[in-house]
Amino acid sequence: MTERREGVLDDDVIVERLKAELPHWRYEDGWIRRTYKTASWKSTLMVINTVGHLAEAAWHHPDLTASYAWVEVRLMNHAAKGVTEKDFALARKIEEVVAWQPGAEGGALEGTPTDQRFAYIKYEH
Known part of the structure; x- marks a missing residue:
């Protein structure tokens, strides 16, 4: 039997x-994970910086892996050595901010253009 912290x-x-x-x-190898598909390296860096800002503000630090057009975010509470409420709270905030589509809401903020030169996240519906 494995002892749970x-x-x-x-x-x-x-x-x-x-x-x-x-x-x-998804849950894999003891981490909750999400891969964000981006439009370019610039978009990838924007996602990394956004996740970094949210993590620092929450005093919780994800592991990140990135390439030209994607970022994988992995959350696990290092101190507790497992997934906790803190991981879920940060995952919800990351999802809320990174997956935000202002154009879908209507109003003054129109969202990024569909022109590939200005594309950002490849949104999943």
């Missing part, structure tokens, strides 16, 4: 919560 969520709870709360995220 206080606050670490059980695997089955993590999987069910991801399905219900963060459907674009």
